[in-house]
Amino acid sequence: MEMSKTDAAASVWILLHLFAFSALPDVVESGIGVNWGTVSLHNLSPSTVVNLLIDNKIAKVKLFDADPNVLKALMGTQIQVMVGIPNEMLALLSSSTAAADLWVSQNVSRYMIKSGVNIKYVAVGNEPFLTSYSGQFQSYVVPALMNLQQSLARANLAGIIKLVVPCNADAYESNLPSQGAFRPELTQIMTQLVSFLNSNGSPFVVNIYPFLSLYGNSDFPQDYAFFEGTTHPVTDGPNVYYNAFDGNFDTLVAALSKLGYGQMPIVIGEVGWPTDGAISANLSAARAFNQGLIYRVLSNKGTPLRPGAPPMDVYLFSLLDEGAKSVLPGNFERHWGIFSFDGQAKYALNLGNGLLKNAKDVEYLPFRWCVADPSKDLSGVANHLKIACGYADCTTLNYGGSCNDIGAKGNISYAFNSYYQVQKQNVQSCDFDGLGMVTFLDPSIGNCRFLVGINNGRESSGGPRSRLQLTLYLFIFFWMSRVFVMYLS
Numbered sequence: 001m002e003m004s005k006t007d008a009a010a011s012v013w014i015l016l017h018l019f020a021f022s023a024l025p026d027v028v029e030s031g032i033g034v035n036w037g038t039v040s041l042h043n044l045s046p047s048t049v050v051n052l053l054i055d056n057k058i059a060k061v062k063l064f065d066a067d068p069n070v071l072k073a074l075m076g077t078q079i080q081v082m083v084g085i086p087n088e089m090l091a092l093l094s095s096s097t098a099a100a101d102l103w104v105s106q107n108v109s110r111y112m113i114k115s116g117v118n119i120k121y122v123a124v125g126n127e128p129f130l131t132s133y134s135g136q137f138q139s140y141v142v143p144a145l146m147n148l149q150q151s152l153a154r155a156n157l158a159g160i161i162k163l164v165v166p167c168n169a170d171a172y173e174s175n176l177p178s179q180g181a182f183r184p185e186l187t188q189i190m191t192q193l194v195s196f197l198n199s200n201g202s203p204f205v206v207n208i209y210p211f212l213s214l215y216g217n218s219d220f221p222q223d224y225a226f227f228e229g230t231t232h233p234v235t236d237g238p239n240v241y242y243n244a245f246d247g248n249f250d251t252l253v254a255a256l257s258k259l260g261y262g263q264m265p266i267v268i269g270e271v272g273w274p275t276d277g278a279i280s281a282n283l284s285a286a287r288a289f290n291q292g293l294i295y296r297v298l299s300n301k302g303t304p305l306r307p308g309a310p311p312m313d314v315y316l317f318s319l320l321d322e323g324a325k326s327v328l329p330g331n332f333e334r335h336w337g338i339f340s341f342d343g344q345a346k347y348a349l350n351l352g353n354g355l356l357k358n359a360k361d362v363e364y365l366p367f368r369w370c371v372a373d374p375s376k377d378l379s380g381v382a383n384h385l386k387i388a389c390g391y392a393d394c395t396t397l398n399y400g401g402s403c404n405d406i407g408a409k410g411n412i413s414y415a416f417n418s419y420y421q422v423q424k425q426n427v428q429s430c431d432f433d434g435l436g437m438v439t440f441l442d443p444s445i446g447n448c449r450f451l452v453g454i455n456n457g458r459e460s461s462g463g464p465r466s467r468l469q470l471t472l473y474l475f476i477f478f479w480m481s482r483v484f485v486m487y488l489s
Helices: 005-022 046-055 068-074 087-095 097-107 138-154 184-199 210-216 244-258 283-298 382-391 407-422 463-488
Strands: 031-036 060-063 080-085 118-124 162-164 204-207 234-236 239-241 266-271 313-316 369-372 436-439
Touching (some): 031 283, 046 068, 068 080, 087 097, 087 138, 138 184, 204 244, 244 266, 283 313, 382 407, 407 436
Parallel strands (some): 031 313, 080 118, 204 266, 266 313
Antiparallel strands (some): 369 436
């Protein structure tokens, strides 16, 4: 069939794109990347975040969706990108090739142009086999992969972009790394998944969290979670493990080996340590873990089952704090960032190319705060606190938080101010039936920071709303297509 001028032009752009990015030094080499989530009460503009990535020489970023505002800001930067598909879209994509074609067209093809986005991976779901999901997404994963792979092939992108499925480490289990195996109920689907990944040259992506092992198990040796040696090493035959990360990684290697894919490349999709919201979540622990991890990976020592072969890439979780995330797993969920919500480095961290640099040109709201009026009777403040903390993030006030010891009046002021800043300092939002007052003196106490919001203007990321709109769009398209086919028949 003769190629149209439009198809020919598109093919030329794709070839140029592939050539340009294959010629870039260091950008596509193994290294340290970051997860960029946008479930925040104070989103920096995408362009500010992209400049933050560039200033810190972060060449790889993993997204949880395909937000057009974020992808637009990444155009022309050469940063290697993993875009994500939410679990809620897997059912539709698994049952409709038209929906898969549309998703690829809207979220991948349109950016694969000259000076476009360097999309390397598409993450199909996020931890879809998680035990707590009770299998609700499990049957959709492989069919969705098949449909999306065909869509990429039709768009002439199958050789450029790799499909992956980020898995939680709870997908496999063992008392010793060498005995690692996937959960019995996942054996069949994991065999299908790794076969697909292998045949398409894709890595296995896994999320590993030693912090969660420590947080959820009082008997877990704390020093085993870090990289500075331990008094509780794990002996596994001839191999000795001195940290939880290596032990977890090799458990996956053993599980893959049992399926006949022991040499499959592995990417760490998420790994990190929170700085607040739990006893073991603090700045010093986060710095010790992340810096130890980075030095460990960049040393190229590998693990006992893969000596001299560290993970292909490691994506730190996460770039920024996300104050609107669910705290169901724990209050620490909102405090994983190596940067605070406003792009300021929380601690000195060297990613392998120098210490972190703060975001530039952040546009803050006026430097003023809302606090409890000391002259008022605060005995009836409980309902106000409930409302304020229902809208804003007050997790630092809870046990283990950095603001846990500022006293009752301090707690009230912190809650009032958090709500006030989320409301963009609207004058009425500091009223609280006359119990609040605006001050120009920073009320921060010790390590407890009373924040000032940022003016993110019109360029802020669409976040969850964008994902919902896309899901509804694809859903309507799918059912309209079915109705049309039924009508024709």
